[in-house]
Amino acid sequence: MRYFNVDEANRLVPLLSRTFEHIRPWVERVQQLVETLGTPEGKALANHEALREERDALLEKVRLELREFHEMGLEIKGAQGLVDFRAHRGEEPVYLCWRLGEPAVSHWHGMYDGFSGRRPIDSPDEFAPTYLS
Template sequence: MTSKKFTLSEANALLPRLQGELARLQQLTNTFEERVTELKRMKNGYARSSERLSDDPDPFFELEGELEFMRMEIELAIQNFERQGVQLKMIHPGLLDFPGEVDGRDVLLCWKEGERSITHYHGWDEGFAGRKSLPGA
């Protein structure tokens, strides 16, 4: 991860693009979770089935392959936030931290999904519970 520090204006300028990337990641994780549930249900039904043959090909191979590909896509999307110097703290709801500075102190500029812009920050060891309003926000 880069050691970039963002100004408030830089972080806010990046926010619309990151919101789009976050929305895509949220959709991807939702679909992944639905497909995992579907696979579990299918495997459960298959295990109870008395009609399966011992020489049946793996009926789950294709879905398991799709899930592995989706898992890699999710990991790449998460890493993309890191490559940009942004910390993705939560996917649902979206929570992003941008390393920055307030009053000469290293902090994390904090954005939560639903907020129009970045208006809060917290210390590196305070977390979301320690959010404070940015001066002048």
């Protein structure tokens, strides 16, 4: 399992930003399709199956675009651009947290706190990568 320090996470921010901007139209279209397909009117549409196929194809495109990040050890928490990087703050395992639109990784949260538990990074030196964990 890979653990990141703040500098390592920040080096990925430009690539993350470009990727999430690239997939944004697909994600928005999937959201529209899910809403349409979830209504009684949508279920009655003659092209219902075609809409489901479009949704599934777009979801697969999104998965393929984000797969590289999963392989690097990042955790994608939302296709709209929410990413966690495993890190250690002293001996405590935590997540460094970034979301699309932020210029850098500037927050962290506990393993079970989630986005609502985000706290600002006061000192980047508190977070060290651990390659042997």
